[in-house]
Amino acid sequence: MIRVLVADDEPLIRAGIRMILTSADDIEVVAEAADGREAVELALRHRLDVALLDIQMPVLDGLSALAELGRTAPGVRALILTTFGERDNVLRALRHGGAGFLLKDSAPGELIAAVRAAAAGDAYLSPAATRHVADSLAAGPAASRSEEARRRVAVLSEREREVLALLGEGLSNADAGRRIHMSEATVKTYVSRILAKLGCENRVRAALLARDAGLGV
Incomplete structure (x- = not known):
């Protein structure tokens, strides 16, 4: 059973998230918090697997709570939930060890898949x-970016480039697997191998590289 903390300052949002998550037979919401400080305290009190953190909360915002969880409860995997898709927020979440970034208008199935x-x-x-950040991170002359990206992806096998192209579209492992008739676990293995070969620290950087290289475009 996956034990989850839901942190959001709006009770109706928390109730909606709880309803969605508990509809899955392998997820249990064990605690709720109305601010980031309470979320950190509850994370230390309960045996958690995943903390779902709203980005805008009083006392301590979601990104600050994420950073504190990284210091005090590193075993807890934290997902940032927000209505905003700004590049800087996503990058801060990744830098602080966030396990993911989910927009509040995501489908219920996507929320469950993320947890x-x-x-x-x-x-x-x-x-x-993913698509938003990949688009907004692009910097520098397009020609030089493309040339460098094509050089880097040349080390990948044809199948790895196919998987990388799907990352560039922002697909999850499960969705990518369905697209190319591959199990989610196998896609995950490919993604890990691709990140290692390309020297990318996360999926967003790999997605950006795929776009610059013209994969799937």
């Missing part, structure tokens, strides 16, 4: 967030 992915030790980024 499961985080609990399994995988990183999850909303496809919308």
Whole structure:
């Protein structure tokens, strides 16, 4: 059973998230918090697998709570939930060890998939967030970026480039697997191998590289 903390300052939002998550037979919401400080305290009190943190909360915001959890409860995988998809927020979440970034208008199934992915030790980024960040991170002359990206992806096998192209579209492991008729676990293995070969620290950087290289475009 995946044990989850839900932190959001709006009671109706918390109730809605609880209803969605508890509809899955492998997820249990064991605690709720109305601010980031309370979320950190509850995370230390309960045996948690995943903390779902709203980005805008009083006392301590979600990103600050994420950073504190990284110091005090490193075993807890934290997902950031927000209505905002700004680049800086996503990058801060990744830098502080966040397990994912999910927009509040995501489908219920995506929320459940994100919690499961985080609990399994995988990183999850909303496809919308991935596409947004990949677009906004691009900097420098397009020609030089493309040339460098094509050089880097040349080390990948054809199948690895196919998987990388799907990361560039912002697809989750499960969605990518369905697209190319591959199990989610196999896609996860490919993603880990791709990140290692490319020297990318996360899926967003790999997605950006895929776009610069013209994969799947």
